[in-house]
Amino acid sequence: MEYMIMFNQPAAELERTPDDAESAGYWESWRAYMSDVYAAGIVRAGNALQPPYSATTVRVRDGKRQVQDGPFAETKEMIGGYLIINVPSLDDALEWAARAPSSVTGSTEIRPVVSRG
Numbered sequence: 376m377e378y379m380i381m382f383n384q385p386a387a388e389l390e391r392t393p394d395d396a397e398s399a400g401y402w403e404s405w406r407a408y409m410s411d412v413y414a415a416g417i418v419r420a421g422n423a424l425q426p427p428y429s430a431t432t433v434r435v436r437d438g439k440r441q442v443q444d445g446p447f448a449e450t451k452e453m454i455g456g457y458l459i460i461n462v463p464s465l466d467d468a469l470e471w472a473a474r475a476p477s478s479v480t481g482s483t484e485i486r487p488v489v490s491r492g
Contacts, residue, residue, distance in 0.1 A: 377488035378468040383452040384481035421458035
């Protein structure tokens with residue numbers, strides 16, 4: 376079954392840069408996690424996302440489009456990336472989500488992907 380794993384982290388975590396010496400451990404934890412999940416052969420798709428400040432939010436109210444730069448959500452955590460994995464069960468997806476660095480600094484959300492078959 377396919378699941379989407381969404382990596383939610385505080386904005387400060389998402390603004391770390393790979394060349395920042397203080398962030399070396401952070402980036403190494405992500406490299407190790409991604410290496411493991413890809414080596415398991417379960418990844419179907421996935422991407423990291425640009426930082427939250429690069430977002431644009433669109434709403435339509437009373438038939439008029441409203442566009443706002445940046446994220447609008449009133450939240451302490453924002454999505455930094457996602458994977459679509461194919462594993463036998465929700466328990467397997469939960470195991471992979473628990474290993475994600477975002478589970479330590481923020482949260483990791485799992486949702487089943489709607490089957491089209």
